[in-house]
Amino acid sequence: MSRPKYAPKNPLLSPRFGDVATFNRLPYVPDLKGKDVDVAIIGVPFDGGTSYRPGSRFGPRAVRDASVLCRNFNPSLGIHVYDRLNVVDGGDVSVNPLNLQTTFKNIEKHVRQVHEAGARAILVGGDHSIFLPELRAIHAKFGKPIIVQFDAHTDTADSAWGEKYHHGTPIRRAIEEKLISGSDVFQIGIRGPLTSADQEDYCHEQKISILDIESFQDSKKRARFFSAIHKKAKGSGKGKPRPVYVTFDVDGVDPAFAPGTGTPVVGGMTSLEALTCVRALKGLHVCGANVVEISPPYDHAELTSLLGAALVFEFLGLMASR
Amino acid sequence: MSRPKYAPKNPLLSPRFGDVATFNRLPYVPDLKGKDVDVAIIGVPFDGGTSYRPGSRFGPRAVRDASVLCRNFNPSLGIHVYDRLNVVDGGDVSVNPLNLQTTFKNIEKHVRQVHEAGARAILVGGDHSIFLPELRAIHAKFGKPIIVQFDAHTDTADSAWGEKYHHGTPIRRAIEEKLISGSDVFQIGIRGPLTSADQEDYCHEQKISILDIESFQDSKKRARFFSAIHKKAKGSGKGKPRPVYVTFDVDGVDPAFAPGTGTPVVGGMTSLEALTCVRALKGLHVCGANVVEISPPYDHAELTSLLGAALVFEFLGLMASR
Amino acid sequence: MSRPKYAPKNPLLSPRFGDVATFNRLPYVPDLKGKDVDVAIIGVPFDGGTSYRPGSRFGPRAVRDASVLCRNFNPSLGIHVYDRLNVVDGGDVSVNPLNLQTTFKNIEKHVRQVHEAGARAILVGGDHSIFLPELRAIHAKFGKPIIVQFDAHTDTADSAWGEKYHHGTPIRRAIEEKLISGSDVFQIGIRGPLTSADQEDYCHEQKISILDIESFQDSKKRARFFSAIHKKAKGSGKGKPRPVYVTFDVDGVDPAFAPGTGTPVVGGMTSLEALTCVRALKGLHVCGANVVEISPPYDHAELTSLLGAALVFEFLGLMASR
Amino acid sequence: MSRPKYAPKNPLLSPRFGDVATFNRLPYVPDLKGKDVDVAIIGVPFDGGTSYRPGSRFGPRAVRDASVLCRNFNPSLGIHVYDRLNVVDGGDVSVNPLNLQTTFKNIEKHVRQVHEAGARAILVGGDHSIFLPELRAIHAKFGKPIIVQFDAHTDTADSAWGEKYHHGTPIRRAIEEKLISGSDVFQIGIRGPLTSADQEDYCHEQKISILDIESFQDSKKRARFFSAIHKKAKGSGKGKPRPVYVTFDVDGVDPAFAPGTGTPVVGGMTSLEALTCVRALKGLHVCGANVVEISPPYDHAELTSLLGAALVFEFLGLMASR
């Protein structure tokens, strides 16, 4: 296998803390047209859909900084990521911090351009509201994907303060817009108090599969849940496998592991458990992925940004493993 | 079931970060007389019994702030808390930061008033020394309760610097005052270096049941321990069940999950394990509960306060589940 | 002079760190109608107009916490504030974190209600965008006020990202809406790089008086500037004095004194200089005031919140001194 | 002049961050008897007299850590401190964190022992309540000293929560105990809201000289104030000069310079102004000194501890300059 066009700077020649920080010290290629790129890591510095602690607009910058500790070989997956894939830092979506709808349009347009250039996108948020416009682009390219969602919340609220679009509603809106089917949604790590039991009813009606934190602790239930994902992703068996989208809201892990986030819920999984679950998706056709809700002003010692960077590296591993 | 008299402000109408922060955004009702309240959450901002890091005097204020993320429905217990119970923010006990004995009198008096108004109290400390005067009130109302204590320390020291009353002695003093029996005390999460093995002897003599952190990791021992609690709580089987008091010193969990505390001991349980254990008390007659030793100056990103608020919400769930 | 209806809790009876934190430990009176209130301190937890670091939505809560150190007598002004004025914590404006226009309407309406109840309002932000709707209410009640603005920025930008309403535009919008006249605007502490010199042209055209940080250091220029304010405020001399509005963006002081803010600019005045300038407004007819841009996630040891609380106390002193 | 018996470790041989941290890297000599010591720096890790933020019990440890940056020669005073004085780290007073009266006895006893060994003491607090027992020892040895006090507060309160002894009362108690005379007390940096103007009356009655922060900014008033100190310290002119005690509450400086303190008041002097004022006491007979109210849990980047260490070094310079 020949050396890829794009590779991280060599840490043994130039120290990791040096120079301008790009995702994984990869080349910065904001315009992908004609660039032979397989995957672009793209920031979406938007927190205008946040209901509690803001700050995830600084998520992309913080993940870039933390990602310099990432390297080339993923020993858990046994893959030399950059030998298999041409990966670049695709820059940030041009957001409008004061206007969610404008930002949504820019996100969708930006991801469509990535797809047009023949590449897949990994997005670094930003709050979870950015997922909806991304799904619009994903749907246009790949059709309805299977959704694997790590989260404390189901994000199926209807509205808040009369607003339909915010970080608690992307799954509901995406189902309404027929971008995804509820029965294709797999949620892991759900927990915490709800406004009402009615919130569970919607998920039930939509046939969303939920591995809540109580079930998560039961190894058999966990295995069954991931089996179901693999089975669903395999498709009918005749045609090609179905596309899978992985969305990771960092509040899916316990706030001890991800303090820098907007709506923390205690009693979640560990980082190790999360990474193990992500790696369990190996072999699936991952058409896109994101990590969202990293709020650096509330982070400490880059804990949350380091987790975000590690997740991006695992997403790359998943994409490289097929 | 009719809507209760007291309910949290609706987060979908008024954002959680707004307005004066009361416990769980509940009405502030400092005087309960004639108010038809089932449970009052009451702050005890006193850290005058602390032997190492102070700061838990700011615990009630920090838990109020963090508790705004709590809602109504507890999905783990399957209970709409505020549909079943009238709960209010009962304000703070009037403490004297310079005088432990005066403060003790005020705590006992305040909790007695809650009981006289027909309500139960959930206390938010403050250091663990506040537990003794609370037990005086509890004993007066309910007789000897069963104690379920989450803690890194047994709190059975005799004295320090010649002082009998501080945050390391409440269990011993309560046994001496015949407010509780050692054989009714169940301690979970005990660990860490001791001044001497003699400290273990006292617990042994008093027949205190201890699930230390080594045993905690053994699922069978853990199950047996909780069975023993339930059996003991059931009482003789003839009369009514015995009252159970839950006291949660946040140093019972690992400092990664509760950094904001006064005498941290590494190597503890996770927040998820702690919450699971608390929920395992469902069905018992919980006559009162507290969460203590939250020291905000040492906290980060509200980790410890969020845990404190979540525990209060679980205590309410336990109280509502009977 | 008789004791006022409303007074802070006595710190010698109940410690300052205890109980629910209201502004200056004053009674919480969200509905002022018929309550005989002179001044209401009101939170506006909105940061949806922020261009850089968000977080000022937590400003009101943080200022409430810090304000418990405030007392009754202002020795610099020689005034027993609460003996002269009935002051309350008026709660927060009901904001919509996702919708600036809805929030603007609520702010204007809330302040109008304060005025209708015969009271003046002191607002605690929130970002500086909240100033525009407040000015709409001020103008409706008092006509065009004189503006004394402490700030690093002139807030006379036209737009950003195509948006006319954000925290960099309130002065320009207010002039356009004829709520204020540029020649009545006095800005103190202006400094830092600009996108272009054109930004200065607008201020010049509008006859805004600016005491930039270079001139601020010159005691004669400073004295002349405050003389001009007093002269302007005196009005024609025949009728009554003109109303003065004081708006304090905490980035007006150096970030060493106010680290918790959204768009810090180094090289500003000290807290002491700022307080001295505010006190120099004694004797004017202060019809309203605000302190904005306190972003607690970036604060340390409550430095910025303490400054915010101190400023509110000085504003009360100014209002009480006539 | 021969090399002194006791000297800091040489930073050019052993790095400052190495080894056990003692005050100024001086030898640790807890028992001074027969040790030929001129000055002992002694910690008083007690915050049991604190009314708001605790934590100053960790003050001595933090000042020891920060003091390793101190050296030998004071260029502002032109003095090689350790060539003139034998200085040691005298360890800490044995405090009882739960008992103010026991602690007071231990403080007085400890300082008396220092005096008996022929040495002077510099105390590092701890909260300001420790000043009273120290004054008892000072008075026993030196008679009534002149007090030069840097502080935001006059510390002349009568009581709080019915308690006569806490960090707001040492000056009043010392006057009542006839350890000092009000007319010998010089207070610098006083500012901030008061419970009532009556608090100023007591100082006036006792003829305490106050350079409040407004007067402090007037260079002529400042010069007159220090002249008055020098004149008073000179005594009648016939006998020997009067002893001067310097007590420095770090809230005397602005919280931007000393964030780590218990009852911060914005609008204070700078560190540079404070050091300049301390140096202006050169030539006086300084019989003792302390720096108090450093609360490390609220500090950042050791700002406040570094100031504390610098002040101790200046106190040594004053003592060495006669």
Add this chain to the structure above:
Amino acid sequence: MSRPKYAPKNPLLSPRFGDVATFNRLPYVPDLKGKDVDVAIIGVPFDGGTSYRPGSRFGPRAVRDASVLCRNFNPSLGIHVYDRLNVVDGGDVSVNPLNLQTTFKNIEKHVRQVHEAGARAILVGGDHSIFLPELRAIHAKFGKPIIVQFDAHTDTADSAWGEKYHHGTPIRRAIEEKLISGSDVFQIGIRGPLTSADQEDYCHEQKISILDIESFQDSKKRARFFSAIHKKAKGSGKGKPRPVYVTFDVDGVDPAFAPGTGTPVVGGMTSLEALTCVRALKGLHVCGANVVEISPPYDHAELTSLLGAALVFEFLGLMASR
């Protein structure tokens, strides 16, 4: 058993936050000659071998501060540590922050002196590069030890930036210098991206035993791994057991438990798992141990320092248990 010569200060007489902080409040004995010491805890404040975040030069001071919470009896091991062993704070190695080779010589010399005095050394780093010179001294005294290494990294890199000696190379250099054999090295907690799969080849060639984090989660593999250690340590069965050296790089645990470190890798073990593993070494002939890579500037609430102190206490327990 008679009381040992050296014991921690009694916390019930003198509070833990008081006085000069030595390791575990033990006597400071920098020169061990003729002192009848069994174990000396020694700081190595050197971070000149760090490739990413520096700061571990402040590790010894921070661990001293945190270690004051340690006591005498280890309940997990059932041992009164200080009744069995004479332990002291042996001060710090004299490091040269600008010169790794000089520092290496000083480390080796210092540890040799400890051995010559008949004592064992526990080192507190400092970065992991300090391990190589220590191994030189260990080898000279004990021959080739078995290495039990807790770490995220194998530390078998060849060089970086052309430098052979840094914190990523000690194991490789030690094998090359024949201080240890690869087949005697047992590594626990290894994880995270690598520059290349080649890095795994070296470990394979050298027969290093690795319990990576995936295997670590499998209780059977974990048990087998520790069995292998015990078997290897028993030696041929004829002669005496082989010496075992325990080296604990705190990045071996998850950064949620040890945020204060230089090259954090998410997805590690918990503190409790780490302590349990260390205790599983009970019965072995532990000839020395260290804890390294604690970087206090990145720590929070002393989490990492407390872990470091707890590990030292466990190392003492292991040494005392034979």
Add this chain to the structure above:
Amino acid sequence: MSRPKYAPKNPLLSPRFGDVATFNRLPYVPDLKGKDVDVAIIGVPFDGGTSYRPGSRFGPRAVRDASVLCRNFNPSLGIHVYDRLNVVDGGDVSVNPLNLQTTFKNIEKHVRQVHEAGARAILVGGDHSIFLPELRAIHAKFGKPIIVQFDAHTDTADSAWGEKYHHGTPIRRAIEEKLISGSDVFQIGIRGPLTSADQEDYCHEQKISILDIESFQDSKKRARFFSAIHKKAKGSGKGKPRPVYVTFDVDGVDPAFAPGTGTPVVGGMTSLEALTCVRALKGLHVCGANVVEISPPYDHAELTSLLGAALVFEFLGLMASR
């Protein structure tokens, strides 16, 4: 004047917190050859010459992040910086964190390449040791420059721990290497304890001009000092003006304004005073400049990085003003 080739991204189109952070959001141009660049801002992420707190290796990254708040027009100097100068982010010098001499060679080489490309360099450290190799390049290009140094320390130490090259020696070494003359060195802000008065002797012998912090407070002395700089810079009056180099160690300002630094000294100037002094150099031929000793791990709310970025912007203004 035509628009320059290189300009910062427009903040009104793309928000400041977005995209990869370069210095002042300028284009990243690591190879200047043939690029028509006037000034390159270059990072030197090296802290291997630090004697106390490390961390300045992260200085360039932190200053890049903070510098996004800089814009185009400098109102204090009245200059549109980027209309006059082509400025780029020149990337970082390739440092070797383990080898000072290699790093020194790379710094000199890098700066020489900047000069060869016809540009001037502004360096962002890193610790002050990087100044010496830079002076070697400066001397080769410009001859002996006049040095204007903001600093708490004179940096004229001879050696420490036997090492001649570290952050306390660059001025002495540069004089010895005849890169500069002592009589051309102007130091501002010097203060703090010294190991010995001898340290002052060297400066005196070398005729270094020092405006220590005591003199700095005297406006007449300050004016005379800056007059002397201007006079010296004017040269003989016949030929062209002499080159001036500005080196700004952030510990020159008080740690309240620059907490994130390695060897803080309390009692320094304010940020505003520092900026005013830098601007007072307007009109001189500034051949190069640096800002050093920013240690982000000790910073808070970016205070120190913001100052660093502001200083770079002022340096650009000075360069643009001729």
